[in-house]
Every structure is written in structure tokens, then in C-alpha cells.
Amino acid sequence: MATIQVAKGVAVRQSWLARLQNSNAFNGYLFILPTLVGLAVFQVYPLISSAYLSLTSGNLLGAAKWVGLDNYRLLFQDSKFWISLKNTGYYTFAMLLPSVAIAIALALAMNQKLKGIVFFRFLLFLPTITSSVAVSIMWMWLYNSEFGVLNQLLKAIGFFKLFGIKRILWLGAPETAMLSIIIMAIWRGLGYNMLLFLAALQDIPEVYYEAAKIDGAGAWSRFWRITLPLISPMTFFVIIMMIIGGFQVFEYSYVMTGGQGGPVYSTLTMVLYLYQEGFQSFRIGYASALAYVLFALIMVLTVIQFRFQKAWVFYE
């Protein structure tokens, strides 16, 4: 604007206000103002404050007292912490292989240009859009040891007779409780993972397969030598996300065990323990230390993943 007017010889200088209003700096920061406020209040401040709180002792509302690294020291001597870490690790890593394998198999099936894909996709995706609370409730009833469908079905097909047992207690026994949650979580994530793998499969150029066929490669070797390497970036992404998500698991054990993490702490996850310490026992400092350990763990695991990706992730 200004230059055009100058060219015409009309010496109109924009007022400083108009210049400010047209400047990129002013506009840019105006547009991101809500984001900046959110970033400061709900991201940066809590992150720093959490670190500070972890070095203090205090309840939810009272004054905090500086205790240095005591909370961390206590945490590493706390057997409940180690149990929650073990449970969380078990949950996260036991899920990986079955989830990825079944999701890839499903995606391969969906990629066969079948009829009714949209319909299948909708049905398989249903668990993902269902809240974890509703999913937990559904499965609590399926797992019910006396009247649950699962035990009745297993009994009907003679499974119990085969192993000489009367029933499986599922959520009711410390040996099987976490496994029950894992099975449910695999079931819930399948549709979502399948969709991701399907997108990756559809990106593979058809000519690769045709060339391989002419060279006499069978279906099996085509899968191992073409499909799997070419979808490995997606596999990497899925595994990263599952590990990050796995370490944050909370709602399943909260709902299915009434917030206890039982029986005998067998479903006590790190976030559930964090919730109990912070919002039920009001040990803010201790819970903050736990939160930071969780954060560090997730970061370390993610970094390790990225370090090892060269070994198996294939980028075109």
C-alpha cells in the first residue's frame, strides 16, 4: 500500500498504529495469542512446577517444604512403585507383538480389494471410538467368573476339563488380572492399528509385486521381502505410539478394580499409583516425583526406539 502511494507521489506516511497493525510480528503474535496463553499456563508452568513440587513435601493445599531428592529416594525404595512399574511394563510390552501381528494380518485382508470394506472398517473401528470406561464395563461382565460369557463358553468347548480346572477367575485373581486387561486392550486397539497399516499398504506401488511375481517370488517371500520392509516406518510409528500410550494406561484398571489396582496390586499401573498418591493420599511431592520418573521412562524408551530404528526400519 505504502509503496503504491509513494509511487504516485502522494507522500502519505502510515501512522505507527497502522504500521503496527500491518506488521507480521503483530499479526503473528495476535493469532497465536490463545495458544501462547495455553502454552504458558497449561504446558510450561505445570511442567516446571511439577519438577519443583517433586523436590518438596506437601499436601494438596498446604505449604510445601523443600526436601531435595528425598521423594525420589523414597520412591526407589517403595515396593509399590516397583510393582506398578512391573505391571505397566508387562501391560505395554505384552501387547506389542499380538497387536502388531494381528493388525497387519487384518490390514492385508482388507487390502485384497474385497467388497464391503467400508462396512468392515466401521465395525472393526467401533471399539476404538468407544470410551475406555464403556469398554471396561463390557469386559468386566464378559470376564465375570461366575456368570460371565467367557467362562461359560470355555466350559462349553471343554477347555476347563482339558486343564482340570473349574473356571478362570480373570480379573479376580492376581495371576490373570493384568492379562485380562491386556487381552481387552489388544481387542480395543486392533481397528485403529489396522487402519494405519492399511494406509501404509495402500502406499506400496503395485509394480513391486508384479515384478516380484515375474521373478517367481511366492506370496510368502513377497510378504517378507516387499510388504514388511515397506510398511516398517508405519510399524515403527505404531510401536512408538503403543509404548507411549501403554505407559500412560490408567482408565482400565481404575474402572475394572474400582480404583484399587487389585487384586493384590496386580493391576496397579504407574498412573493409577500416581493418581492414588496425588489425589487420594494428597502426597503432592511424592506423586510429582512419580510423574517425573514416568516422564523420564517414556522419553528414554522413545529415544532407544529411535536409536534402533536404523536396524530395521526401511525408508525409501
Next chain:
Amino acid sequence: MAVRAQAGARLAGARRDIRWGSIAFKALAYVLLALMVLSTLFPFFWMVSTSLKQEQRVFRIPMEWLPNPVMWENYVYIFTTMPFGSFVANSFKISILSCLGEILSCSLAAYAFARIPFPGRNALFVIILGTMMVPFQVRMIPTYLVMHRLHWIDTHLPLWVPAWLGGAYGTFLIRQYMLTLPQELMDAAKIDGCAHFGIYWRIVMPLAKPVLATLALLGFMYSWNSLLGPLLYLNTESKFTLTLALTRFRGHNYTYWTKMMAGATVSLIPAATLFLFTQQYFVQGVTLTGLKG
């Protein structure tokens, strides 16, 4: 000649193999899909079936596959004897407000990051993306204390106001989309005297509808299904969301399975209906995250 004939024969053989192979594969694929769909659907079927049974009849052995008699009264019960109507209303209110806020604040930021070369832009964008790596649980306690200081505990405000203050995922998603819009459009608008806000509101936003729809859906679902937020902030029953209310069905001595299943079914209906009609936006959102993530 001979070589060509040989090659031809080999090709024909290969084709025959492919045809049989592909039929076998398709059959296998259908079987696998059918099995998976069955096991996916069964828990849902069982939930709905249980929700329509008489309370005592859920304990029949062997189990009854279908409710007999069909007890619609279970649904009437949760809406009349229990304040399920207000749980549903609360969930809708919070989900819609957070979804609107996310769209507005994220699209504003996305426009700036995509189209306004302001100083410090790249550094800020990296910081915002970095926040995606910090799980909510790490910030949970100080965030709660902030809400406490604002006197927002036991109100719906902590559950939707933060959505009006941006979000890394939404900003990233919309920015990527805005970058694909032709710069000429915006230049033309600028020459016509449109300021940044005009370009954003009249040109970019209408063009960004597909990605906004995707984000709206994901935002709505996330908010509709979340438990941790309502669990932290809400104490009074009349303010509960559906998900939080569902966790309170479990009695100390006795669990009312039929009513609980009716409640779970009700909580699923809006999300499933929305998803049914907007599948393609959903799929887009999911695959976009996956590829760009």
C-alpha cells in the same frame, strides 16, 4: 522364438498361479475378517442384550442369548430414577464447547504458523510440537492446582476452557493442510485490501473445511470419552459426565449389570452415530497422524 515362447508359458503359468492364489487369498481374507468382526462385535452384542434383560435373568446358567422379556424399563430407569439426562447433557456441553474452542484456537495459530512470517515462528512451532511428547499425567497435579486457584474445581470450566487455548495436535494438523493451499489466493486477497484476519476467516477457513471436520470429530470423541479430567475436577453428581457416571454404577456389594449396560449403551450411541456418518474424515485424521506423526 523359443525364448519368447518359454517366457510366454512362464508368464501364463504365473498368471494361473496368481489367479488361484488370489482366490485363495480372498477366501482366507474373508474368513479372517469374519472372525475378527465377530469377536469385535460380540462384546457389543452382549452389552446390548444384557441391557435389555431382567435383572435376575442375567445370572441364569446356561446364559440366555437374547433378552426375554425385553426390558426397555432399564433405559427408562436410568433416565428417570437416575439423572442420566443431565449426564448426557453435561457430556454434550463439554464436548461441543471443547471441540469449538479447539477448532478456533488451533486454526488461528495454524494460520499464523503457515502464512505469517513473524519473528520467532519456527522456534515457537517446535516448542508447541514438543509439548505433544509430555503426557498429561506429568502435568496433572500442577494443572489441578491452577484450576484450584481459579476456583474452577467442581465446575465444567477446567474441562473445556483449555481447549480454547490451542493444542499441539490440532495446530499441526491444520497447519499442514493450510500449507497446501495456493499462495496466489492469499496474495489476491491481500491486493484487494484484505488484512490477515479477513484472509483467515473468508478464504482459508472455508477451504480448510475437510481438515476442520476431521479435527472437530477427533476433538469431540476425545472429550466425550475422557475420564481422567472429569474424575479430577468434578465432585457433585449432577455435574458428572457420562463416562464418570458410568464408573459409579459399581456398588459395594452389588452391581446392577443391566442398568450399567444400559448406561454404557447410551454412552456409545452418539459417538457411534457420529462416526457412522463421518467415517472418511475420521480415517483421514487417523492416517494423517500416522504418516506425518
